[in-house]
Amino acid sequence: MTRTAVLICPGRGTYNKPELGYLHRHHADKAALFASFDAARATLGQEEVTALDGATRFSVSKYSRGDIASPLIYASAVADAQSLAEDIEVVAVTGNSMGWYIALAAAGALTPQHGFDLVNTMGSLMQEHLIGGQLVYPFTGSDWRNDPHRKADLLQKVAEINAREGHVLSLSIDLGGLLVLAGDEAGLSAFEAAVPVVEDRFPMRLANHAGFHTRLQEPVAAAGRARLNAAMLQQPEVALIDGRGAIWRPGATDLAALWDYTLGHQVVEPYDFTRAVQNAALEFAPDLFIVTGPGTTLGGAVAQSLVHQNWQGLSDKAAFKTRQQKDPLLISMGDDGQRKLVVR
Template identity: 50%
Template sequence: MTQEAKMKNTDQVGGAGKLRALVVAPGRGCYNKEELGYLARFHSDKPAFIEAIDAYRRDLGQKPIAELDGQSKYSFKLHTPGENASALIYACAMADFMDIDRERFEIVAVTGNSMGWYIALALAGALDERGAIEVINTMGSMMSDGLIGGQMIYPEMDDSWRRDDVKTALLDEVIDEVNQEAGCELYTSIQLGGYRVLAGNEAGLTQAETRLPKLEERYPMRLYNHGAFHSPLLQEIARRGQQALPPSLFHRPNLPMVDGRGNIWSPFSCDQEMLHSYTLDHQVVAPYDFSQAMAVGVKEFAPDCVIVLGPGNTLGGPVAQTLIANQWFGWQSKQDFSDAQKLAPKLIAMGNPAQRALATGEISG
């Protein structure tokens, strides 16, 4: 790449010099029909990385991710179960992270949404390559014999992508009412920018569907093949995870990590036993506050831009909504965000081909 081209790309993301970047790893539900072939399209230059994952999975009798990614058609039955989706998403996100242009970006911290916390551990080096696939594949396969509960998502914002206190009060009221019904369990699972993800048993989720007003002909929306993540219903999964995955897999990170409580794990003060406990206990059974993780990430590390790893771009909206809530980059509404992105993108989604070029140092458009 010529010096002129490099300068052109740097200008697109907000000025000359190395840019401070907060990197965000996605969770489940981001490898969809449009992402089929993602590894083959963008990461054919990483055969050793992909083969290491596939060798691990073949030893367990699982389908290799290269084969999953190479299917001629996307299949809900094949691509969405945790034992397949988790490894696929990890491989795509980790490979994207490898492609970030370190001459243009200084990565100041990493975070992630839900399963993205496991990926963030790998990005930061708190899990080595073998440990990462072991943790992610093990936890992703925990409900291969049958899901425990489920999840649904519901908006908690107005048309300008700002918090709607009426919707917040409604969600809190519905959770309280449903839990008073015999045999029903319903919990806040994830605070996801302008959305609330709820987790519960079937009775609880059904009750919530009858009580929440229909919005945009989509919500409340069940999340297909998702268990009751980040709720007390997964106590047994947490116990099994701690038994299967020893603390020795965890290491001191090379980069700061922001978890689902907004807690920072520093390379200089990270207790591996506590990291193991949080990851495989609290993080599994308690709400995951991605909104708080993002708020801490931007306020504590003052990034010039936020890079969201692929596959897909389903996390782009929630990330933008958290930035608006914190008036980061001066954004106070969806319109502010849209206008700013057209001029000089500061939220860079690697699942978006044009924005991907900004992260990798290639020419965009």
């Protein structure tokens, strides 16, 4: 019997020390795919993806760089998307932040190679410019219940800081129960000073992350448009859900508009991952939400997004965990135990 699924592609921050060797462990059968990625990197004088993945030592300073992390995450996620079991029907694809670029390839709007070129180009540009930074802060408690008043208060604080002279701060990603904020050093520091520490780790700065999804990235978006060719886009084979929750459908997608979004709004405006997941649930009602690797950190944001709309009665973390134990709804391919449920 066919299982329907929404496929969700991760963004930056998902290839960490435990993921070193991901391509070699899970995708030894995809040498030809990775060879083309390696060749593209070599032409640019960059270290090959398979060499990066096959290294014996992991360092945050190196592997968190945009020009290193982005191609590794892309290769891992696209290979995972190609490894799904034959009884799984992907009815829609979405992603978080950089995961939008991966989603384009997973949905067939880009060939795997064109998707790699897009990701490698934008990851390198982000690293070259490295404008601003990001931090993460929760607005829900440990039970994951939605707290719109707390969220509104935090966003009001963000707006107040952004209005100060010499400060830049805004929402970057609406990520389940987390707010990802982006800004300059003055804006980020002001927020850190204004909020209490939560769980001994928030607010958490993200290493080597620029001020993604804000106006700070306009030079990067312009450089991307100058280097890349819109002709690489083609009609998606399955529906795509973008960072506004908008749906791009096969055979009915305006490719010029899709390109404008991808290297325009998607780069310089807030990314609403929560809405993307919720719209995927409402519009496609899948049997499964499958998060490709690498890593497993995006699963929490997917689960929280579903809880915040009370999807199928999932009212809080406890309800979600009970459902997962009884009849798994969310599968993270970066988790070896869950992975085997959905791969060939």
